[in-house]
Amino acid sequence: MITREAMLRVFLTAITIICLRLAGVSGVNIIDGTVAVPHSRPYIAFLIITKERQLEMCGGFLIYPNVILTAAHCKGKAITVILGAHYHSKNEKSQQRIPVQKMITHEAYNDMTLENDIMILKLQFNATITKEVKTIRLPSEDDHFGPGTTCLVAGWGLTSFPGNSSNVLREVDVKIQKRCDSASQICARGTGRKGTCDGDSGGPLVCQGRNNIPTAAGIMSYSNSYNCEDAYRSDVYVKVSAYLKWIKTKIKVSSSA
Ligand SMILES: *[C@@H]1O[C@H](CO)[C@@H](O)[C@H](O)[C@H]1NC(C)=O
Numbered sequence: 001m002i003t004r005e006a007m008l009r010v011f012l013t014a015i016t017i018i019c020l021r022l023a024g025v026s027g028v029n030i031i032d033g034t035v036a037v038p039h040s041r042p043y044i045a046f047l048i049i050t051k052e053r054q055l056e057m058c059g060g061f062l063i064y065p066n067v068i069l070t071a072a073h074c075k076g077k078a079i080t081v082i083l084g085a086h087y088h089s090k091n092e093k094s095q096q097r098i099p100v101q102k103m104i105t106h107e108a109y110n111d112m113t114l115e116n117d118i119m120i121l122k123l124q125f126n127a128t129i130t131k132e133v134k135t136i137r138l139p140s141e142d143d144h145f146g147p148g149t150t151c152l153v154a155g156w157g158l159t160s161f162p163g164n165s166s167n168v169l170r171e172v173d174v175k176i177q178k179r180c181d182s183a184s185q186i187c188a189r190g191t192g193r194k195g196t197c198d199g200d201s202g203g204p205l206v207c208q209g210r211n212n213i214p215t216a217a218g219i220m221s222y223s224n225s226y227n228c229e230d231a232y233r234s235d236v237y238v239k240v241s242a243y244l245k246w247i248k249t250k251i252k253v254s255s256s257a
């Protein structure tokens, strides 16, 4: 048996914030997905992460006007959040760029096993809620998104492997799988190659909650295969409902600080 740790692969990728003057949009992927209707996922955030030597990108999602939820492995020296983006490197009028004031990773985050891969980003100032920028509902403790539930994941990550990240937001339908459902994680994949890849880390797994309200059931964490086109891989998400108390506590502490 191959150890789980040896195969884990986070979906973080370097970016160059130079507009590739691409005229159109080719292909239809996150991996085998479609281009999202612009601004139809107003809670999604594009994160530009300053690391030692380079910039990297992740996804995230707005849960309060001044709070983003993402993966702990997206931490860097500094992070800038772009909300209201579709074509992230274009100067879209809908975009709001907000620097992160504070990164709060889970105390029990383990960067080898990727357990508790969750991070709160406290923004320097509140986002303005607009048609293109909105918060997403968190699950309640008794929200249960069981195996077979169809959900959606969106991101600006690679559209093939190896390949390039996407200028525009893409999304793909995935189904919750039984095989790695645990107290703190959810697995979800689409048919065939459908799923996530480098750059999609930290993005939300969006399921229909009560009254069909889009709900952030998961945070994109890692895959158990090196190749994101592997049809047998599992894409693993942090189960948000397991961290509600942690989220609440940290937000309270940080807003009184
Ligand atoms: C910013 O948003 C928070 C909720 O996250 C709210 O409590 C606070 O009043 C807002 N601050 C301003 C200045 O609007």
Ligand SMILES: *[C@@H]1O[C@H](CO)[C@@H](O)[C@H](O)[C@H]1NC(C)=O
Pocket: 020, 160, 162, 163, 164
């Ligand atoms: C990635 O982008 C470069 C530059 O635009 C292009 O030459 C290359 O073919 C792309 N790779 C893939 C796999 O699409």
